[in-house]
Amino acid sequence: MNLTFENKCVLITGAGRGIGRELAKAFVKCKAKTVFGLSRTNTHLQKLVLEQPAIVPVYADLADWDLTRYALECLGPIDILVNNAAESTTEPFLDIKPENFDRMFNVNVKSLINVSQVVIKGMITRNEGGSIVNISSQASKLALWNHTLYGATKAAVDSITKAMALEVGQHNIRVNAVNPTVVMTDMGRKVWSDPQKNQPLLDRIPLHKFAAVSFLNIFDVIHISEVEDVVNAVLFLSSDKAKMINGVTLSVDGGFLAC
Numbered sequence: 615m616n617l618t619f620e621n622k623c624v625l626i627t628g629a630g631r632g633i634g635r636e637l638a639k640a641f642v643k644c645k646a647k648t649v650f651g652l653s654r655t656n657t658h659l660q661k662l663v664l665e666q667p668a669i670v671p672v673y674a675d676l677a678d679w680d681l682t683r684y685a686l687e688c689l690g691p692i693d694i695l696v697n698n699a700a701e702s703t704t705e706p707f708l709d710i711k712p713e714n715f716d717r718m719f720n721v722n723v724k725s726l727i728n729v730s731q732v733v734i735k736g737m738i739t740r741n742e743g744g745s746i747v748n749i750s751s752q753a754s755k756l757a758l759w760n761h762t763l764y765g766a767t768k769a770a771v772d773s774i775t776k777a778m779a780l781e782v783g784q785h786n787i788r789v790n791a792v793n794p795t796v797v798m799t800d801m802g803r804k805v806w807s808d809p810q811k812n813q814p815l816l817d818r819i820p821l822h823k824f825a826a827v828s829f830l831n832i833f834d835v836i837h838i839s840e841v842e843d844v845v846n847a848v849l850f851l852s853s854d855k856a857k858m859i860n861g862v863t864l865s866v867d868g869g870f871l872a873c
């Protein structure tokens with residue numbers, strides 16, 4: 615399937631590393647008119663722009679509601695939004711700290727609402743429709759040890775995705791979520807590198823692998839981000855080929871949640 619985003623302006627949050635970084639590069643490859651890559655750490659975005667100068671960097675800490683709004687309102691029209699930025703934390707339920715609760719819900723949930731409100735208001739004003747993909751997780755759908763907070767934020771993302779789809783569909787704006795299994799980005803490695811932890815999960819995935827296939831980052835040949843499965847799902851849902859798909863939470867998990 616040939617996906618092309620000519621004349622489309624795309625905003626990807628969390629573009630400094632991992633899945634967001636590869637998404638930004640993929641949208642450029644698919645001929646998007648403008649690709650805005652928003653992230654928090656200057657050095658990560660600078661590296662990305664060195665590698666792909668067509669990407670327009672947007673520095674913002676999504677934890678700050680007002681500054682994020684200010685940064686977004688300067689961008690101009692956005693046709694496609696990928697709400698990808700998130701943080702993770704692992705701790706047993708009985709040890710959950712209130713500050714972690716606030717931080718996780720602020721970045722993973724509240725900021726998604728903030729960014730989407732700004733972008734959707736612009737889409738409605740222009741009356742040309744649009745597409746939004748929220749990056750959720752398999753952790754939204756079932757319990758994983760020590761993932762209470764992370765899973766709860768992603769369950770909120772699934773719920774918000776459906777609510778957004780309901781309310782903005784009338785403006786020809788589609789909203790979907792992608793729910794990956796483990797991807798070996800910095801976030802994935804932090805939690806799932808230990809074979810003692812990852813083997814039981816791998817054993818329960820019918821395809822016996824995590825979301826994978828390598829992209830080589832030419833500025834750091836040791837770093838291999840394995841995100842292509844997720845990128846492909848996002849590109850499809852963002853495109854006109856998915857023009858009747860709205861309000862879904864699409865698992866990219868090798869069958870894990872089905873079995």
Ligand code: NDP
Pocket residue numbers: 627628629630631632633634652653654655658674675676677697698699700701721749750751752793794795796797798799800801802803
């Ligand atoms: P990474 O931790 O590798 O990258 C996250 C990116 O988001 C970084 O660029 C980070 O910026 C940015 N970010 C985080 N917080 C903020 C903030 N407050 N303001 C601005 N930018 C921020 O994560 P992944 O690429 O692995 O994850 C991407 C998405 O995929 C997330 O939604 C995650 O929950 C989801 N996911 C990941 C899985 C995995 O196994 N990796 C599995 C399932 C879902 P900075 O560079 O400054 O840290």
